[in-house]
Amino acid sequence: MARVQTKIHYKGEYEDFLVFVDDQADYEKWKKDSSVPLTHFVSTFTVFTTQRHGVQGPVNAAPHSTLDNEFGTHNEDEVIKIILEKGTLQESEAPERLGIRNETQGPRVAH
Incomplete structure (x- = not known):
């Protein structure tokens, strides 16, 4: 099963910003x-x-x-709201990890 990562992208004048949802x-x-609390959907209250x-x-x-x-501020709560209002939703899908699933088979395990 692939993992979906949802983020809000805001293209600023000098930098691109992300908030994970x-x-x-x-x-x-x-x-x-x-009125829906941000804590219900914002992953972490950090701007990237x-x-x-x-x-x-x-x-x-x-x-x-x-x-x-x-x-004009470094208050991340205010900045997150601006990014959520003006940014665009982006979804990316990460495939499952590939490779051997049973590491105990063969000489791949150090003894």
Whole structure:
């Protein structure tokens, strides 16, 4: 079974930002009715950057200075709301791990 990763991508003036979402249905409800708590669908209350590599780039936590430059604040709760409102939903599917499933077979195990 493949794992689906849902994230909201916001392309800023100087940087690309990501917020990870656990429940897409609750995110869609929140967009229509902001009384839905963010804790129901936001994976972690951390804003991530991709060093201008779009959705596919390496993901790192955004420094306060980058958030200040882009959003005028480094309060991550406020920034997350902006990204959720103005960003685009992106889904990516990660295939299952490939390889040998039973490591006890053969000389692959150190004794």
